[in-house]
Amino acid sequence: MSREQIVTGAADMIRRRGLNATSIREVAKHAGTPLGSTYHYFPGGKTQLATEAVQWAAETVSKVLTAKLRKGPVDGLKAFFALWRQIVTETGFQAGCPVLAVSIEENASPQALMAAADGFRTWSAQLAASLEEHGVSPARARSLAHLCVSAAEGAVAMCRAERSIDPLDDVAAELTALLHAATEDPGMRHTVPTRG
Numbered sequence: 001m002s003r004e005q006i007v008t009g010a011a012d013m014i015r016r017r018g019l020n021a022t023s024i025r026e027v028a029k030h031a032g033t034p035l036g037s038t039y040h041y042f043p044g045g046k047t048q049l050a051t052e053a054v055q056w057a058a059e060t061v062s063k064v065l066t067a068k069l070r071k072g073p074v075d076g077l078k079a080f081f082a083l084w085r086q087i088v089t090e091t092g093f094q095a096g097c098p099v100l101a102v103s104i105e106e107n108a109s110p111q112a113l114m115a116a117a118d119g120f121r122t123w124s125a126q127l128a129a130s131l132e133e134h135g136v137s138p139a140r141a142r143s144l145a146h147l148c149v150s151a152a153e154g155a156v157a158m159c160r161a162e163r164s165i166d167p168l169d170d171v172a173a174e175l176t177a178l179l180h181a182a183t184e185d186p187g188m189r190h191t192v193p194t195r196g
Helices: 003-017 024-031 035-041 045-071 073-090 098-103 110-133 138-162 166-184
Strands: none
Touching: 003 024, 003 035, 003 045, 003 098, 024 035, 024 045, 045 073, 045 098, 045 110, 073 110, 073 138, 073 166, 098 110, 098 138, 110 138, 110 166, 138 166
C-alpha cells in the first residue's frame, strides 16, 4: 500500500462524505491499509492527510488543465467540465470536488483551507493565462476564469442534489459559448462587468 493510495483514498472519502465525516481510521479501512501504516505516513494525523488529499486533487485537475489548455481556453474549459462530469456520473452522483468539500467545512484546519484556496487560485490562474494568450485583457481573463471555476463547482453541487447531470451540461454549454465569444470577438475581450 503506497502513500499515494492513502492520499487518493482520503480524497475520495472527502469528496463523497465531506471532511468532518472522514476519519483516519475510516480512510485506512477504505484504502485497505493498516491503521498504523497510515499514522506512520501521516504523523500529523487528519490535518496532514486532509491537506495532502486536497493538494493531490488540486494537482490532478491542474495537470488536466495544463495538457488541454495547450489547445486553447475553450479546450481547457471543456476538459475541466468533462472531468467533473465523469466524476459525478461514475459515482452515481455520490462524489463531488474534495477541494470544495474542505472549503465549506466549519472545522477544516488552516492548512487544509490554504490548500483548497491554492487549488482554486491555480485553476483560475491557468484559465486566465490561456485567455490572455488568446487576446483577452488581463482583467477580463481573470473575471472569466473565476466565473468558470465557481460555476463548475456550483453545478457539481446542484448535480449531486438533483441527481441529474443537466446543471453541469447547461453551465458547460453556456460558458463554452462565452469563451468562444471572448476569444473571437475583439469587442468582448476587454469588457469586464461593473460591480454593483
